Amino acid sequence: MSESTTSPRRHRVVIVGGGFGGLETAKALKGAPVDICLIDQRNHHIFQPLLYQVATASLATSEIAWPIRSIFRDRRDITTILGRVVGVSTQGRSVFLEDGTAVPYDTLVLATGARHAYFGHDEWEPFAPGLKTIEDATLIRRRILLAFERAEREQDPARRAALLTFVVVGGGPTGVELAGTIAELARTTLPKEFRHIDTTTSRTVLIEAGPRILSSYPDDLSDYAQTSLQQLGVEVELGRPVKDCSADGVVYGDRTLPAATIIWAAGVRASPAAEWLGAAADRAGRLQVLPDLTVPDHPEIFAIGDTVAIAGPDGKPVPGIAPAAKQAGTYVGRAIKARLARKAFPAFVYKHQGSLAQIGRSRAVIDFGWIKLRGWLAWWIWGIAHIYFLIGLRTRLSVALNWLWIHTFNQRSARLITQRDELGGSRRLK
């Protein structure tokens, strides 16, 4: 890495992670007397709340992803590095990249997020991929679409039924949104396109270990979501944890369900930031941080977003959602500014602005705390809110156009089977 050669040297802030937290930190540092280095292992920021729409062929990848360096093209104080961080030297104050490069920092911000986790059963991953990256989304899209293609040509009824069974594990917002959209795809988008199968007979099964779906929402919204999903044709299975995932299907509780497609939306594990620092972490690998979001004994290291565990003002854990990561990012940017100006800065306080989840193409549930909404009005608010938070006018127009099409004509545009897949490559198309 060549260093900025201005002298005297400016304070160096290294931000690891170009998700919501990292981006907001960089934005909040605008105008600060610092040189920022933003490192991500991908060249693009992803709008994660809509990733399930790529996985279900509703949106194109480029509608929810933007090159990070394009976002900061006008910020000359920000250098973007495409690289994978493999370690941190807290003594030497450097971040190490996979190729051996050391990137020095004065202040380090870890915003490295989380991956899906299998509760100690990583061997399930090939059969039940999770949804965190663009590649995850196109892989899942590929599997869903190929399952219908294979079913169309399958002679054996049992095998055909397994191909037409789609299992989503995990009844949180992502699981609910995935299950609802898959059911709609099968029931309204695809039926006229196949000649040997009736796609409306396909099963979408949402498996949740707990007693209700959307457990972070009020009871009545959970109930409404469940009823709405069932009306879309989703079978909701509660209270039975998944015990096995394989090429044959899923075992949950005492039941075995043959299924060719399983999608994992049940758990996450923090990135290895805690390992890099040799710092304390909880069971899900999340760093423990102080109220000012710094790592204990390391006031020069902040950690935010899904890679940390902190409590909100109500004592409950701050949820792993975009607004929480963005608030923490803004806080850290301001805290660094205040520190450089030798001003005091209060502790981080998370403000929960609300929870939204879409259920199919015309319903949603919203919990703003002071008001709860459901149905078509909630869907419009959900849609407008999500379009508002997209980056750039062109993307907003494009996504709005796509949703209008899906809403009106039930046509989903991004139904491409691309990419290779170890488990289900086109060479094994059968």
Place this chain on the structure above:
Amino acid sequence: MSESTTSPRRHRVVIVGGGFGGLETAKALKGAPVDICLIDQRNHHIFQPLLYQVATASLATSEIAWPIRSIFRDRRDITTILGRVVGVSTQGRSVFLEDGTAVPYDTLVLATGARHAYFGHDEWEPFAPGLKTIEDATLIRRRILLAFERAEREQDPARRAALLTFVVVGGGPTGVELAGTIAELARTTLPKEFRHIDTTTSRTVLIEAGPRILSSYPDDLSDYAQTSLQQLGVEVELGRPVKDCSADGVVYGDRTLPAATIIWAAGVRASPAAEWLGAAADRAGRLQVLPDLTVPDHPEIFAIGDTVAIAGPDGKPVPGIAPAAKQAGTYVGRAIKARLARKAFPAFVYKHQGSLAQIGRSRAVIDFGWIKLRGWLAWWIWGIAHIYFLIGLRTRLSVALNWLWIHTFNQRSARLITQRDELGGSRRLK
């Protein structure tokens, strides 16, 4: 394959290939007393004339690709099969798929297209990928974008120069369009986004073995295209054939050019349709067909598009462009209808409607025969013509929106580095 069980059995038409030729055949057969089976190894039809815009990050994949079975959702007489054809039994009148399935036909239409070819140097392919599929396009996009990312972090000036050198081999329309767009990407879209390199110093080199680019166009349009490319910053190298492609770069004539990115737009080779039939083919593997587009001695087998070699009314070969394949498809559809009605049908006559090529975001050349156009007016006609031929109103709006953005703001939306790449995987990001 389960067969349609209506009796008496209808005449079975099997179309292999969901490109322009295959699609038009199926469309022209509308209303005919036949059962159609359309087989393609991909689930989507590609609008090939704009594939280079995916490779250069201007359009999203889903804007130029549509699920084939979606196109024919309302045609109950058409069954779409996702599968790879590996052979034909002309005696048994069956097409064989990779998984062993035999699909019987009464009339067979081979519209299997072509792949890029390396004139006997297939070992060049890993270093100089061609552009025929969505995967090809995202691979090339990945390489172009990664080259800039690596250059940004490269300390060695020679290596950095090689990373910033983009070579396009072949001065036909695809090569011209690729070179122009890459130069624009480097000179107008990217400059503000990098901190350690000046992307305007990158070189785009178009290598053509012949004496001029766009050799199928009139001389003055070739000259105009060359001047326009040079104004965009493209170096046009004429009269020197490529002798080697490697990880180090390209050797052409007596020159060696270090380059990390090489794109092959120089030659095509027909699909193995001639091999399947054991029929006569020319040097590029193209089937010889009779004036009615049937294969000699096999009146029940038609072959069209890039997989055949036929002469136009002027004696020159019919070009491998979309309108030619579509005309042949329409002809074959009508010829089959006529044959079933026991009517005579004249030989195929290709009508050349014109040639269009884009040069950067505001110029084009058009040769309609009766009129030649160049410059911004040609660019508008080029744009409107291409939007007109896209499938579906939503796609048209989406592409128009994207082009408007590129034209006005120079922002290219689809700059995502995704997919794995043996040669340039992110694990080897250095």
